[in-house]
Amino acid sequence: MRRASAHRSVALAVLASLAIAACKPQVDDKRPETSREFPTADRPVSGVVSNAFSNEQERDRLGEADMVMNLAGIQPGMSVADIGAGEGYYTVRLAERVGSKGRVLAQDIDGDALRRLGSRVEHDRLDNVSIKPGGVDDPRLPERSFDRVLMIHMYHEVTEPYAFLWRMWPSLKAGGKIVVVDLDRSTDRHGIPPALLICELEAVGFRLDEFHRKPEIAGYYAQFVAAKSRPEPGEIKPCRLKTAKGASATSALKGN
Template sequence: MTGPLAFRSITLAVLASFAVAACKPAPKDNRSDTARAFPKADRPISKLGGNSFSTERDRDDRNEANTVMDLAAVKPGASVADIGAGEGYYTVRLAERVGAKGRVLAQDIDGDALRRLGSRVEKDRLDNVSIKPGSPDDPRLPERSFDRVFMVHMYHEVTEPYAFAWRVWPSLKPGGRVVVVDVDRSTDQHGIPPALLICEMEAVGFRLDEFHRKPEIAGYYAQFVAAPTRPEPGSIRPCRLKPAKSADAQGR
């Protein structure tokens, strides 16, 4: 077929192909839909599973858990959340500290670790411990439920820190605290500089309450309180740690 009719058919086919292309959704990154209202972290994220510190015996020998729980003023009868609980180093020690009248919620995104923790809890008959899976951008904590929320040597692995921490905010009881224990080094080396952690937590509605460096915890202890309000997700701006000046630059 030739002539105007053939040209019109070709033109319609070309236009149709453009229409189909225009209707195709733009390629997505790997962020979940529930995180898209929040900014991405303007920094590297540590890979999961690389923050193995030492055996539980070694950690007990340097009095790690007791040091952290003492700093956090964890008392009998308290309600606490252990986020990123793993196989339960802190979970079982928190359970002993809060006692029969207290409650511990252990949360993680690693199903295998939670199953091993479940076996441990059952074996040790820890009736005051509950286990719950979370997601990379939401710890799924019940609102106004916790005196303390612990994130020990895991914050640097959270892939959506702004969404995640923003969703921790409503889980605190009045007077509740969020405790972060981490290492002062780059976020791609299984740590986070304190200034960057504080900036990110403040960006989503927290305020630094206490800060300590302790050899017993192989890093630092940062404790946060909830500000009176938290910002809307769209108003949160990502933090960026300024690179340290070299000695030559400082001398100029």
């Protein structure tokens, strides 16, 4: 009898432990621990195919960088962050535009690209440029430091957009702006529909300020300002892109 009672006790303990385990929330071990308090992006993410978006001479022929810097109002003396700088197409042109009294911070998660950019900065003697590695869920920008933060043809590669943008929010000076240039197509095809982009930035405390479609920049230009406050990570409502046969790239969005 004692043995049977002991077996029943063990069985009940095992069942109780299984019930407790079943009540615990599932953790996605593939996500960085520093991202898990934020929602998961409900969209595919493009892989990085190249740190050079296209031929620099061709981009200059089209006037891409000048167009973007003009739309962004980049002026001498400004402090600008170039996120996803790669090998520095925008970094070197921003350095010239902001001048000796301005500053450019070039950031990327690709160490090899940053080393090549470092050699370019040293060769060109760009004393107003600094280089810093970033994280997949954190741009690691100092607070209240930038007049403009640029993300050019790279936002669709951000795997943890809510954590990334939320941690970017404090980096802007008063009157600072976030600039995104991307293609109007699905995120698994190296672009992002504008409505989805706007939804994701608004979800973490930004507000759309300007939007332009320009052939010179091979896509669209979206500019954002910081709202008065940002939500806590657990309060962020992730964006869902409604997909339907024949729907346009700017399909309706809703928060869940």
